Amino acid sequence: xxxxxxxxxxxxxxxxxxxxxxxxxxxxxxxxxxxxxxxxxxxxxxxxxxxxxxxxxxxxxxxxxxxxxxxxxxxxxxxxxxxxxxxxxxxxxxxxxxxxxxxxxxxxxxxxxxxxxxxxxxxxxxxxxxxxxxxxxxxxxxxxxxxxxxxxxxxxxxxxxxxxxxxxxxxxxxxxxxxxxxxxxxxxxxxxxxxxxxxxxxxxx
Ligand SMILES: Cc1cc2nc3c(=O)[nH]c(=O)nc-3n(C[C@H](O)[C@H](O)[C@H](O)COP(=O)(O)O)c2cc1C
Numbered sequence: 001x002x003x004x005x006x007x008x009x010x011x012x013x014x015x016x017x018x019x020x021x022x023x024x025x026x027x028x029x030x031x032x033x034x035x036x037x038x039x040x041x042x043x044x045x046x047x048x049x050x051x052x053x054x055x056x057x058x059x060x061x062x063x064x065x066x067x068x069x070x071x072x073x074x075x076x077x078x079x080x081x082x083x084x085x086x087x088x089x090x091x092x093x094x095x096x097x098x099x100x101x102x103x104x105x106x107x108x109x110x111x112x113x114x115x116x117x118x119x120x121x122x123x124x125x126x127x128x129x130x131x132x133x134x135x136x137x138x139x140x141x142x143x144x145x146x147x148x149x150x151x152x153x154x155x156x157x158x159x160x161x162x163x164x165x166x167x168x169x170x171x172x173x174x175x176x177x178x179x180x181x182x183x184x185x186x187x188x189x190x191x192x193x194x195x196x197x198x199x200x201x202x203x204x205x
Pocket of ligand 1 (some may be wrong): 017018019021072155156157158159160178179190191193
C-alpha cells in the first residue's frame with residue numbers, strides 16, 4: 001500500500017477512482033499486487049465458480065507488445081503493471097470441486113459438482129466462455145476499487161485485439177479477455193465523474 005494512504009472505505013475508493021492514463025515511474029510491490037488480487041477474488045460469482053484468471057504483466061517488453069495489440073494506448077506502457085483479466089471456463093469446469101465450500105458435507109460435494117457441470121452441458125464452448133467472461137467483469141469492478149482503496153490508479157481497457165493479447169500472453173484460444181487493466185501511481189487527475197442521475201436509471205416501486 002502507498003505509505004501515505006490508509007485503506008479507503010468503499011465509498012471513498014469509488015469516489016476517488018478515475019480512469020488514469022498517465023503514471024509515475026514508481027514500481028508497485030508484489031505484496032500490494034497480491035493484496036489487490038486477494039480483495040478482487042472476494043467478488044461474488046454465480047455458483048461461486050470464480051472463472052476469472054489473471055496475468056500480472058510487469059515486464060516492460062511484454063507491455064510494449066501489449067500496447068501494440070491495444071492500438072498504442074499509452075497507459076499500457078506508462079503504467080508499471082498491466083493486469084490481463086481473462087476467463088477460463090475449461091479450467092473452471094475441470095476444477096469446480098476446488099470452489100465448493102468446505103462447509104458442504106462430503107456426500108453433497110459430488111452432486112454439487114455434477115450439477116454445475118450439467119448446467120453447462122448443453123452450451124457450446126463459446127457460450128460457456130461468454131458466461132465466464134460476464135462473471136469476470138464483476139472481478140474487474142472489484143479490482144479497480146481494491147486498487148483505488150489502496151491508493152493506486154487504474155485504467156480498464158477493452159480497446160485491444162484479443163487474439164493478439166492471447167498470443168502475447170500464451171493463453172489458450174478458448175479463453176476470453178474481458179479487460180486489460182493498467183495499474184500504478186497516477187500522474188494525472190483524470191476526468192471528474194460524469195454519471196446518470198439515479199432517477200434516470202432507476203425506478204423505486
Ligand atoms: C470494460 C471497460 C473498457 C474500457 N476500455 C477503455 C479503453 O480501451 N481505453 C480507454 O482509454 N478507456 C477505457 N475505459 C475507460 C472508460 O472510458 C471510463 O471508465 C469511463 O469513461 C468513465 O470514466 P472514469 O473511469 O474516469 O470514471 C474502459 C472502461 C471499462 C469499464
